[in-house]
Amino acid sequence: MSEAGPSIRIDKWLWFARMAKTRSLAARLCEGGRVSIGGAAVLKPHHPVRVGDSISVMQGRARRGLVVRELGQRRGPAEEARRLYDEPTPPVPIAATEPPWTPILDEENWA
Numbered sequence: 072m073s074e075a076g077p078s079i080r081i082d083k084w085l086w087f088a089r090m091a092k093t094r095s096l097a098a099r100l101c102e103g104g105r106v107s108i109g110g111a112a113v114l115k116p117h118h119p120v121r122v123g124d125s126i127s128v129m130q131g132r133a134r135r136g137l138v139v140r141e142l143g144q145r146r147g148p149a150e151e152a153r154r155l156y157d158e159p160t161p162p163v164p165i166a167a168t169e170p171p172w173t174p175i176l177d178e179e180n181w182a
Contacts, residue, residue, distance in 0.1 A: 076121050076122065077121070077122075077142060078119035078120060078121045078142070079119070079120055079142045079143070080116060080117050080118070080119065080120070081097075081101055081106060081108065081113055081116060081117075081118045081119070081120045081126075082094055082097040082098040082100075082101055082116035082117070083097075084120045084139070084142065084143065084155070085097035085100065085101075085106070085128065086146055087142075087143035087144075087145065087146050087147075087152065087155060088137075088143065088152050088155045088156055089146070089149060089152040090128050090130055090135070090137075097116065098116035100128065100129070101113050101114065101115060101116045101118065102114060102115070102116065105128065105129035106126065106127070106128050106129075107126070107127045107128075108120060108124050108125070108126055108127075109124060109125055110125075110127075120139055120142075121139065121142075122139050122140065122141065122142060123138070123139060124138070124139045125137070125138050125139075126138075126139060126156075129165070130162070132164060132165050132166075133162035133163060133164050133165060134162065134163045134165065135158065135162045135163075136158065136159065136160055136163075137156040137157065137158055138156060138157045138158075138159060139155070139156055140154065140155060140156055140157055141154060141155045142155070143155050
């Protein structure tokens, strides 16, 4: 994350970029640990985001990796929102990021 330059609150940027339907939902995503900037978890909706930051956000049942291109001034149409970020890789389904489930077997419970 760059230290210089203008910034905007992460909840506001997520709302402008249409990653959340409402700003309060964007704030809950942050507080729930579902957003990270530069690999570090964001737990406060007032965390600053700057142009060039890489953001990871859980959206639905997928994790999206984004790079901030612009900060934005308003929540505009979808076309305007798409100009705020680059998405270098397609969304990754949550199941693909979690380790596979394996049953724990112990000899005492074998019948």
